[in-house]
Amino acid sequence: MLTRTEDPRVKRTRQLLMQAFMELLEQKKNVSSISVQDITAYATVNRSTFYAHFEDKFAFLESWMREKFKEKLQDELPNAALSDIGSLRTLILIVYDFLFCTRPYLTLSDRQYEPLFQVAMQKELYDLLLTWLSEQAEPTVSRETVETAALIASWGIFGSAVEWSRHPQSKSAEDMARDVLVVVAAGLAPVLG
Structure with missing residues (x-):
């Protein structure tokens, strides 16, 4: 049985969020100007998905x-x-x-x-x-x-x-x-x- 971190869907979602952040970082040029809302909107996932993977922005x-x-x-x-x-x-x-x-x-x-x-x-x-x-x-x-x-x-x-x-x-x-x-x-x- 796969653990949660080994599940391909979990990996894909995390990668999608990371990629969205990288692209936003290239556009905005700093970390503090990027919100969780920005990341989820760019990744086309909802905020609850973000919080299912990460406790918070930190x-x-x-x-x-x-x-x-x-x-x-x-x-x-x-x-x-x-x-x-x-x-x-x-x-x-x-x-x-x-x-x-x-x-x-x-x-x-x-x-x-x-x-x-x-x-x-x-x-x-x-x-x-x-x-x-x-x-x-x-x-x-x-x-x-x-x-x-x-x-x-x-x-x-x-x-x-x-x-x-x-x-x-x-x-x-x-x-x-x-x-x-x-x-x-x-x-x-x-x-x-």
């Missing part, structure tokens, strides 16, 4: 950000997984690029959504790093240590990318990624051996 936006970030990871990271330090560097660059590309859509009135987007992306980073570290960790390393390493690495990567995205002209993404990789790799060394 839940929708968190889901949207996670989906967009997952798509970018799948497009640019081989097998959408980490395999070595080289793929960790690629991951760091993906995060930097993603934040750089999304920043123009966040106006001053959209600042209220920034923490929501940050948590959504950091969760995806954490999940990816935890999966990789769980597979690669030395057998003597505890699960708690692996989880802590994934948490620290995800916030370190994400936090540095947020700061850089606010002032990208100060240093190139490649230079930042190189410096962040050195620090993150050093922090992961006790887990990876």
